[in-house]
Amino acid sequence: MRVALFLTCVNDTLYPDTGRAVVKLLTRLGVEVDFPMAQTCCGQAHYNTGYRHQAEPLARHFSDVFGSDAYDAIVTPSGSCGAMVRELYPRMGERARAEGRGEGLARTLAPVVPKTYELTEFLVDVLGVTDVGAYYPHKVTYHPTCHGLRSLGLGERPTRLLRAVEGLELVELPGAEECCGFGGTFAVKNSDVSAAMGTDKVRNAESTGADVLCAADNSCLMHIAGTATRLRTAVRPVHIAEILASTEEEPLS
Amino acid sequence: MSGGTFVGMPAFPEAAHEAVGNTTLRANLRHATHTIRDKRARAVAELDDWAELREAGRRIKDHTLRHLDHYLMRLEESVVRAGGTVHWAADADEANRIVTALVKATGESEVVKVKSMATQEIGLNEALEAEGIHAYETDLAELIVQLGHDRPSHILVPAIHRNRGEIRDIFAKEMADWGRPAPEGLTDSPAELAEAARLHLREKFLRAKVGISGANFMVAETGTLVVVESEGNGRMCLTLPETLISVVGIEKTIPTWRDLEVFLQTLPRSSTAERMNPYTSMWTGTTDAATADGPSTFHLVLLDNGRTDTLADEVGRQALRCIRCSACLNVCPVYERAGGHAYGSVYPGPIGAILSPQLRGTRSEIDASLPYASSLCGACYEVCPVAIDIPEVLVHLRERVVQGGEATRQGVKVTLKPAKGHAAERAAMRAAGLAFARPGALRAGQRIASRTRRFHPRMLPGPGRAWSATRDLPKVPAEPFRDWWQRTRGDRSGGTTEGNDA
Ligand code: SF4
Numbered sequence: 118m119r120v121a122l123f124l125t126c127v128n129d130t131l132y133p134d135t136g137r138a139v140v141k142l143l144t145r146l147g148v149e150v151d152f153p154m155a156q157t158c159c160g161q162a163h164y165n166t167g168y169r170h171q172a173e174p175l176a177r178h179f180s181d182v183f184g185s186d187a188y189d190a191i192v193t194p195s196g197s198c199g200a201m202v203r204e205l206y207p208r209m210g211e212r213a214r215a216e217g218r219g220e221g222l223a224r225t226l227a228p229v230v231p232k233t234y235e236l237t238e239f240l241v242d243v244l245g246v247t248d249v250g251a252y253y254p255h256k257v258t259y260h261p262t263c264h265g266l267r268s269l270g271l272g273e274r275p276t277r278l279l280r281a282v283e284g285l286e287l288v289e290l291p292g293a294e295e296c297c298g299f300g301g302t303f304a305v306k307n308s309d310v311s312a313a314m315g316t317d318k319v320r321n322a323e324s325t326g327a328d329v330l331c332a333a334d335n336s337c338l339m340h341i342a343g344t345a346t347r348l349r350t351a352v353r354p355v356h357i358a359e360i361l362a363s364t365e366e367e368p369l370s
Numbered sequence: 371m372s373g374g375t376f377v378g379m380p381a382f383p384e385a386a387h388e389a390v391g392n393t394t395l396r397a398n399l400r401h402a403t404h405t406i407r408d409k410r411a412r413a414v415a416e417l418d419d420w421a422e423l424r425e426a427g428r429r430i431k432d433h434t435l436r437h438l439d440h441y442l443m444r445l446e447e448s449v450v451r452a453g454g455t456v457h458w459a460a461d462a463d464e465a466n467r468i469v470t471a472l473v474k475a476t477g478e479s480e481v482v483k484v485k486s487m488a489t490q491e492i493g494l495n496e497a498l499e500a501e502g503i504h505a506y507e508t509d510l511a512e513l514i515v516q517l518g519h520d521r522p523s524h525i526l527v528p529a530i531h532r533n534r535g536e537i538r539d540i541f542a543k544e545m546a547d548w549g550r551p552a553p554e555g556l557t558d559s560p561a562e563l564a565e566a567a568r569l570h571l572r573e574k575f576l577r578a579k580v581g582i583s584g585a586n587f588m589v590a591e592t593g594t595l596v597v598v599e600s601e602g603n604g605r606m607c608l609t610l611p612e613t614l615i616s617v618v619g620i621e622k623t624i625p626t627w628r629d630l631e632v633f634l635q636t637l638p639r640s641s642t643a644e645r646m647n648p649y650t651s652m653w654t655g656t657t658d659a660a661t662a663d664g665p666s667t668f669h670l671v672l673l674d675n676g677r678t679d680t681l682a683d684e685v686g687r688q689a690l691r692c693i694r695c696s697a698c699l700n701v702c703p704v705y706e707r708a709g710g711h712a713y714g715s716v717y718p719g720p721i722g723a724i725l726s727p728q729l730r731g732t733r734s735e736i737d738a739s740l741p742y743a744s745s746l747c748g749a750c751y752e753v754c755p756v757a758i759d760i761p762e763v764l765v766h767l768r769e770r771v772v773q774g775g776e777a778t779r780q781g782v783k784v785t786l787k788p789a790k791g792h793a794a795e796r797a798a799m800r801a802a803g804l805a806f807a808r809p810g811a812l813r814a815g816q817r818i819a820s821r822t823r824r825f826h827p828r829m830l831p832g833p834g835r836a837w838s839a840t841r842d843l844p845k846v847p848a849e850p851f852r853d854w855w856q857r858t859r860g861d862r863s864g865g866t867t868e869g870n871d872a
Contacts, residue, residue, distance in 0.1 A: 124851055126806065126812065128851065129816070129850055129851045129852055130812075130816050130819065130846075130850050131844050131846065132844075133849060133850055133851035134847075137851070140855075152852070152855045154809065154852060155809045157812050158812075160806075162799075163799055163803060164765065165746060165765055166768060166772070166795070167741070167765065167767075167769040167770075167771060167773065168769070168772065168796075168799045168803075169769050170773065171799055171800060172803075174803065175806050208762070212685075263745070263746070263747035263748055263749075266748075267748035267749070267752055268748065294749070295703050295747075296703045296745050296749070298703070298745060299745065300744070300745025300747065302742070303742065303744065303745040304841075306383060306739075307382070307383050307386060307704070307742065307743060308383070308839070308840065309383065309387045309391075310383075310386050310390060310704050310707045312840035312841065313390050313396075314703050314704075315840075315841065339844050340841065342842070343841030343842045343844070344840070346842045347841060347842055
């Protein structure tokens, strides 16, 4: 099995540890991982802010980079960027068609859509594993980010993976399904409401007594972490890939 | 929207700022929305065919909207056959003129009203008042809003932002000015408050000769109008007065009586978490006043006010499926913190954020800011009983705000200019787009960021300041992932390398 790692521009630039964790984890599970160096950004921020036309060339570029038959799957440690490709690329194609621009964009984007998986989906659905042989002796609570929860429908996959981690104690997060308040440019444009939502998320996490708040999306974690340090809370946000990659011999954070 | 109630509203972020800081308001809202959302989830879970009902509701509404001209003509025929008169109102002013003239023709200077969003949308009460006609709201929550000189903040519970103590004070202070005063020594017990309202309203019902209502549904086949409610005050308005004037948005049409079956299951469960609402009133034309209850004169005012323009928009038209259940408000984390008033319209919350900028256009500051009043978390879409993809419409309207484009206004196709104040953002998005189109540029940017990481401020300048005022920025790592990959595995990286772009 050969997969292309779609790391997302945010992870690449700000959270390289998550990328290294995915490579370590997938390699351990016998998957051959490639990182196509020409990858940039899926265009989600553009699209969701109302710049659909500016997102189109980015989506085309994505398809050029990842569309190769050499890959059995495209794997990303981000629920929201995964949802961008799977849910919104087809929609971009439809809109282009409705605007009388023919099949072009839809046809270009089609090959990458069914091949793109969020990491936990790939592990559970494609590789068929829930115990990835990880060791992580911490008390962890899980925040199912909105796009992972509602657009991709990740469901129990992440928590099943976490439960199988040796030494990990999973505790339920109150109000887990509520948005953390990130929402890309929402955090800037409606900063007061966004901050209030983030504060509630952090307080809820704190109330569980967990030392780690885990999610499958670094953008949401960045927002939560930024709020958490301001609130001087002890809960540490960690990406699920880093937990799953951690072993007794090579513990991560 | 005319009527003036919300004119001059600040943009959403500004209006929300106040609400976020108001801890009483936030506590009231949090308590109310969380209670109802949990109850709704249980009421919905009772039905094993919820998904099918939701799909059926979506289809009935879509079908009707696609053939709206046809069904409206049928509706008109049916209403006339049943003894009613139909009036068509293109906008708020026309609707207000029609209703005012109808009331004046009766010689009355007082009307009772059953809660109606359409009449709030057009500012009917204010228009009537200007002509010396007093309109009395009879829905309990509406009454609280009216007595408190306030604005509604929720579709179903317009006074959701008030707690019992505040309501007691409003009753004690204001009721006397409007009619029967509140009893001496009124406390904030729900039973006493309800009794005070009942006595106050009874006097109005028995005196009124003219009633004004909205409707939840209009059945084209039979000309029947339907109101679902919890208190029964609406039914009083519909049966006691001699003249009934119903003002209804054209999108409330459904083809047949049978279609009600779907909505009478989904609406109460979605809105009040009840299996069935306590009162369902249906009226068809006029009744013979000598032998039966009900009005002897019936007028139906069909209101457009931006609806056919909305219908012309392929993505946005789904907003017209809305049955005003308010489930999307109750799950919305933004509504919960910003409060209903921040939306600057009688339609608050997620549905308001997509409906108002379509009905009113995106020219005003508040309307241009509404499509951004969401983190796109998708909770609203998940609960909507007619499956309106609110996030999809929000993004579509954002596009209209920042890029302009085709739209229909007052029946005419126009090309909208982008809203003001987005030039810097547009430039930034374009620049980012260019950088992302060339991985070399992205990499160069990352390297600069890494090298200068010791000097990065923890506060952002410009528009980013709002972010960093309440949250810390992440530290830029010493080495971006792609550099690590190339350093450690570069030899093994597949055919696609940095070389083949540039
Ligand atoms: S948009 Fe959907 S959930 Fe919201 S009020 Fe309308 S019908 Fe209810």
